[in-house]
Amino acid sequence: MKNDGYLHLELILSLNIFLVWGAAVPQTQYTADIVLPCDYALLDSGMGGLGFTRQKVTLVLQNVTVMGEEPADAPPDYQPPESPEMTIFLATVDLSTLSFAQRLLHVECEGEEVECEISPLYSQFFAAYIRLPELSIAVIAEATKPTENPGELADEKIVVPMTVDLLVSSSPPSQRGSLSEEVTLNCEVWGGMEASMDWHLQKDGTGHRLNLEDSRITIQQGAQVQKKATSLLTIRLLNVHDEGTYICAVTSGKHRVQQILQLQIREPPQVTTSVSGKPKTTVTCHTDRYYPLDVEVTWLLNGSPLTHVSPITSSHRRNNDGTYSVSSFLEVPVPQPGASPDTYTCAVSHVSIADPIMIEVNVLPEDIDPSYTVFLTIVILAIIILSAPLLLWKKYQLEKKKTI
Incomplete structure (x- = not known):
């Protein structure tokens, strides 16, 4: 048996190992420059109205802190050309780690659609708006060198050094x-x-x-x-x-x-179907509790589009909870006795669902009228009864000839 000294030493060693392995692995980070194509938008009051003129520029978010390990093929720090082909807004980002930085860094490589627009605000401040399908960013930056005429910056094709003063983001927008x-x-x-x-x-x-x-x-x-x-x-x-x-x-x-x-x-519709036979055979498709309003109801007959019969559609009704409902009615012929049932399918399309909702209802062949069956039975029996004496007389005549 181990003495107390050995047990105490083992506990200390175990605790040290636990602390080493259980400690949180520090997250690595690095800095990178994010280059984005942008539009320089200016309010234009010419031609008797208000509008925007746009010119192509480049926005560079410089020194952005990215969380993660720097890849081996990371692009070098951005160096603006001496004679740029378009104006470059070079904005230094002195902020803590941006949660979306890595995604924004690789947006062009992944071919993701990105919108970027820069406009002058007041004094030496400019606003840049960056939008991806799942990310929206607003940036306010201050030019570090005086800009006398912001409206001519895009024409001058120069490098405008800036510092980011405020950044706001939402994901998804x-x-x-x-x-x-x-x-x-x-x-x-x-x-x-x-x-x-x-x-x-x-x-x-x-x-x-x-x-x-x-x-x-x-x-x-x-x-x-x-x-x-x-x-x-x-x-x-x-x-x-x-x-x-x-x-x-x-x-x-x-x-x-x-x-x-x-x-x-987006609330998907609830679809039910029914069939009634009075006064005419009618199949009904009731579409309920959908939002927004736009909905499309079509009919199929035995799997094929129904073209020879036009449905009657009610007006949209609004429910107490703000959702909508609509009904589609279709007068249909009844299959002949002995034929297969007709299968009508109500197909409902709505923006809340990827594929139409398909609900079937069967119209069964018409049953033979019981009174008609009774009448036919009586007629057959009458024919048998009336023809019996004639058959007996013919049989008698045939036997008489055989005896002569």
């Missing part, structure tokens, strides 16, 4: 949800000053600040840590009235930036 589900919209802010964030809903041409008295809505806003703050908007038990444009309004010092997020409600 557009979400879809079904009724009674839960959705969370996010707004992340990087910057040197304390930022405040408010949420607004824009719908049907009007906007209002979100009512936090609604128990379904919560906003979680964390304190700024390492120049970063986050605001999460959660909506539970979604209904159709929650659909709209949500705006995360960020105020940081003298800067005001809006991050726009879209929330769409």
Whole structure:
């Protein structure tokens, strides 16, 4: 048996091994330059109206901190050419690690569609808006050298050195949800000053600040840590009235930036079919509780498109919860007795589903009328009864001839 000294030593060694292996492996990071093609957009009041003129420029986010191990084939630091073919906005990013940096770094290599637009704001500040299918970024940067005429920057084809003062991102900028589900919209802010964030809903041409008295809505806003703050908007038990444009309004010092997020409600239809025989045989397809309004109902007969009969479709009806319903009626012939049943298929297409919902209903052959069967039986019996004497007389005559 081991004495207490050996046991104590083993416990210490085991604890040290556990601490070494159980310690969190430190995450590596490196810096990189992200080069993006952009449009330089300027408000133009010419030709009697307001519009934007656009010119091609390049945006370089320089010295971006990327989380992960630097790849062996990482591109070198960006060096602007002495005689650029277009104006280059060279923006130095002195912020903590950007959660989306790695994805943004490889966006061109992966062939992902990216939109980028730069516009002058005020004084020496410029705003850049970058948008990917699942990421939206707003950047406010200050030119480190005086720019006398921002409208001529794109024409000059020069390098404009800048420093990023504020960056706001959301991922994803557009979400879809079904009724009674839960959705969370996010707004992340990087910057040197304390930022405040408010949420607004824009719908049907009007906007209002979100009512936090609604128990379904919560906003979680964390304190700024390492120049970063986050605001999460959660909506539970979604209904159709929650659909709209949500705006995360960020105020940081003298800067005001809006991050726009879209929330769409998509509720798949519930489809039922039935058949009735009075006064005419009618098959009905009832489509209920779908949102948004657009829905398409078509019919198939035994698997083929139905072309010789036109359905009658009711108007869209709105339910109490804001969803819609519609019915399609089809008067059909009844198969002849002994024939196979006709199978009618109601196909419902809607933006909430990838493939149409297909519901079948069978129209059975017509049954023989019982009164007709009784009448036919009586007629047959009458014929047999009436013809019996004639058959007996003929039999008698035939036997009589045989005896002569």
